[in-house]
Amino acid sequence: MSQLQDSRSQHDGDQGEAIKGEIRKYLGYWYWFALGVVLALVAAFIYLRYTPKVYTTKAKIKILNKTKGLELPSAAFVFNRSNINLENEIEIIKSYRIVEDVVDKLDLTMQFFEEGNVLTTEIGDVPFQLLKTVSNDSIFTSSSYAIEVLPKAFKVTALDSNQVIEFPDFESTNTSHNLPFELSKSQFIDLNKYVGKVYIVQLHPLSSVTRGLKSAVEVSILGQASDLLELNFKSQSKTKNERILNTLIEVFNQDGINDRQDISRRTIDFIDERFGKLAKELDSIESGIKTYKQDNDIITLETDAELGLSQRTLAEQELFDIEQQLMLAGLLKETLSQPNSTSDLLPANIGLSSTSINGLVDNYNALVLQRDNLITSAGENNPNVMVLNAQISDVRANIFASIESYSKQLKASKSQIRRKNQKFASKVYSLPAKEKIITDITRQREIKQSLYLFLLQKREEAAINLAITEPSIKVVEYALSQGAPISPNTKSTYLIAMLGGLVVPFGIIYLLFLLDTKIKGREDIVRLNSKVPIVGELPKVKSEHLVFSDPEDNSNQSEAFRILSSNVNYILPVSNTGKVIYCTSTIKGEGKTYVSLNLSLALSSINKKVLLIGADLRNPQIHTHIDQDKHKPGLSNYLHDINFDWKESLIKGFEKHPNHSILLSGDIPPNPAQLLTNGRFTKLIEEAKEEYDYIIVDTAPTILVTDTMLISQLADATVYLARANYTEKNLLNYSKDLAETGKLKNVAYVINSVGASKSYGYGYNYGYNYGYGIKK
Template structure:
């Protein structure tokens, strides 16, 4: 395998170990994850149990094209696309005017709720009769009333005043009150089924309900190339959802029908006005004929004028048609010239034989409809509304100009026809003047009669169009509610509960570990100081099991110190003579367990039949005496160092009965100048003499960062055991031990990690009980 492949393999291996180690950290707290998941699931169940269910109803409609008449094919026709502006229709559907009509039809200003122990749910109607006694316009502020169904009466409580009213016999009509509604029983639901229940009646102003309903109704195009609209509505009542959408569809459809019926109504009104004038004119002509005949003794036309009259007949028929068109034109001109607003519609299809004028009138009415619909949804000051009003004025001006031009054309044609008719008139010039006058009067009567019949026909056509106006929409699908609620979604809630149950403890643990600057395991030591070996990990034990008193002990603690003693042998230099070897135990600060490890390491070495001497060299803060129940000031090392006549063998004590090969020299009395005593040469002499008698000399020294005592004697050690305590020593303090190693101030340093939680084995993933088959004694 090449060096590059080995490096790649090592990196992948390290990454895998890192991932396993991180996962193992969190798996140790599996019970917190389990408790968190259980609690979040309970919370999700309670939330679903007491959260109001919201249902959704949907309906689909198609807007029908309102264009009438023949049109040239447009691009929309060629590509089979609707020319309906669906955005405008959506705005009209959601306009305040339409929604207010829905609210008024369904009487939504009064809503009903059923009060439960925890949850209050909206219902569509009460299980008994309720009749509102005030109009929607009389509701100015919101109010609510509690209706408690007692065994023999209704109890109504006003939320605003807190006043309670009782109505015996479940009938409010028999008692005087000022409630805005009346209550009574119905024959469908027995009152016993509702005794003890509480219902709430809420009244709101029509403006508030309309604005609220307007925000809840959703209207959108069904697809990118579709001309269908989908209507959605959500509430706690399926029945309410369907009734609101279906009523909205009906109101919108009727609104479109009413718009198109306005043209027919305007046409009928115009013809009715013309009828009144024609009736008066016909009556005047009839009276004139009668008076003329009576005054001139006129009976019939002379036979010799028949030929001339037949020639004039054709000419007069043409003149009659021109007069009819001219009268209709003049009537239409009067309608256009009336000082009315641009919102008034113009009469259409009244028999005018001019396609240009008829087209302009249809265009004018279409613009009026479009402007009115946009004004309802967007307001009067909308730029599109103002633009449409400008177009309407222009079209109306064109209509007036076209009528004026057509009238001039008719008058010109009439003048030409009269001129032509004079040629025929010369043929009958011999007719009596009175006969000629009666013929003129009769012709005027016939014109008026024909026009009267023509307008009567058009009025009937307009009345028929008014009666059979086609709908403005096609209902593709009436409102249908879904079977299950859309909120809350139980599947999503439980999934979120599961994720929350896992993420919450993970986040807490992550933050705790992120903020924890203590040394947690051997990884922290290897990361900071990879050059310093780790010779042991001492498990965390109970306070009554600190000392390795029994050489035959098989506890986790005993096995850990046996491993430590074996590993220490590997870092000690090879013996040159048959002399003992010196092991210093030190730490950065106090409390990291150097005395504890010193005692137990010496006992572990003694348990394998080695002669061991334990020296308490921490002259400032001695602690060995606390573990063997000796006096603090018992003569020891300080006495030997101070008194040249004192023999160190006189300070030897046996601290543990089952360890006959184990001797202890305590620190002795605390001196004022420990550093001076340790460097006066007697401590070095002591170690040299002890080497001759003992296999191992374990020295408990002072912390390195606090005093210089250990530095002064560090050269005397064969190996230095440097204590680091898990979850106690700050990681930054490891830099100090690194500096001591790199500078050579301490000889042959090796780490011992103390107080490792055997259940949090971040190193190899095995605790001592598993490795060696021994369980900890508790």
């Protein structure tokens, strides 16, 4: 648990240090931030000084409810909400027709500007009388005129054609010209105050000004459940803003009033026209009722109905009686037609109305009775019986004939009565249709009468509305301009300028840091390779040819190398013989020779015997610091010639360092790797360790040649050079790998040129170009 807390605290501390490091990195460029802020504030001041001031003006109106009459309460009424469509009202306010009327009333096709030394500002009017002599509809193209006030005249220049006209005594009517306006001096204004000033007059087509004003006017709703509208307009002139908004409100209000007055007038005209038509229609309806009654013999519908029903009842009764007689006659005929009916009596008085048939039936029954009596006494063959049978047959035939004749007579009467009944029935049946027609005509008359009365009422209402028309809006707040301009905003401009003055340098520096892949100091090395210690940070000097030649030197450079020598001692193992220190780097130019030389001098300054060996056989540089010949015999000669004594080639390069010796690299060999591994270099180190306290070896860079790795096992410590603003960060991974794999022993970093805050553009290549030919 404690380990976890320790790791967390360590992480927080590292993070805090990283943040502090970033802040310090940017604070090193504080002068750029200060310069950026100063330049931004100056630019903001110039911008505010010469940018036209724009003012905003606002007005508020309430849209009145235009609905009238007795209306059923709607949901909006129940919940006390407005049923006015404010979006429609906004579109009407900003309509081309309304805005064009405003432009025409205010004569906005003409604009005025005052010309300054740098800035030309729009103004509401000029300090003299200017009368436009052309109508708005006759302006088809834009034109501009400059009016300069001279001591005794107006000087007008047509900017489109460069035509110049002067009007003496400030009066243009005395001079012939083709300008679209007349100029004169105002009796209330002293023009001597305006001498030398130039005013610009611009004329624009009505359509273009209207479209511009239409898009510039802003109308918005104040709240969701509100009937209030806010009108907003911006320009360089407060007076112009207020005139435009107040006129727009006036025109919109009058437009609503005119609409309702037009409705009232049209209503009255329509009703007057309908009155004449309704009078004619009512006369036509009355005449139609009269003609219909005459054509259909109608007195009243009730009387005609009563008469028709009584006649129809009588006809139906007669038809019933005839049907009864036909049925009785049919029954009698059926009786006569039955077999053996000659011996039977016929029914008498069955209800037949025919006296002849009833008489024949009575006669028949009498003959049948007489015959039956005679048969009883004399028998059937009696001549008298036979005579009676013959008479009965004759009477029977007469009955048949009478029935047929009577039936035909009844059927004829039936047909006649049926036709008569149908006539009465049709007369009765036609009464509802006639009544319907009369009712329809009467209804039309009543409708026309009620419509006449309704229109008469509406005409009176329209006449009243026309005489007293209420306004369509209520002005809540007339046009009111703000005191300070909305553009440019002074506070916001300065604030943005200060922010920009900080952000722009920060962004540039950030990009430089982002694109800069070189190390800057200790933090970069610790971040990339925290396991290898850093034993020294050397300040940047103007020239690396300056060496630690005076043991008593107290410069920053000298103190830095003294600190480096002390720190190196801490990483060296305890030994009774001399200690071997390698100085190497990744690439050329990181200062390993410079550090090797000065480190050896620092150790020599504390009375230690020091040997500096130039082991960079491919590109030796020590000779440049001590003014020696590059080809002076040295290490390469010793490695190549077994008879060569290295002690004879030692150089005392510094008078004040008697304990300091130098073994130069010697001639540049073609095969340095073979020479370094032939065993003589090991022998040299072993011999030197017996005579010297410290052996400083200036080795070759490690990135492309293996010279240093071939002899690395002989070192007690390896000082690895990295140069600020020169060494690439990704190259540290190479040195990290050498240390972790043991290819270099006891590695410690030394940072060269610390304190440089920016890259000075050192050119380098990742390749380490060495010559392989021996130069003579």
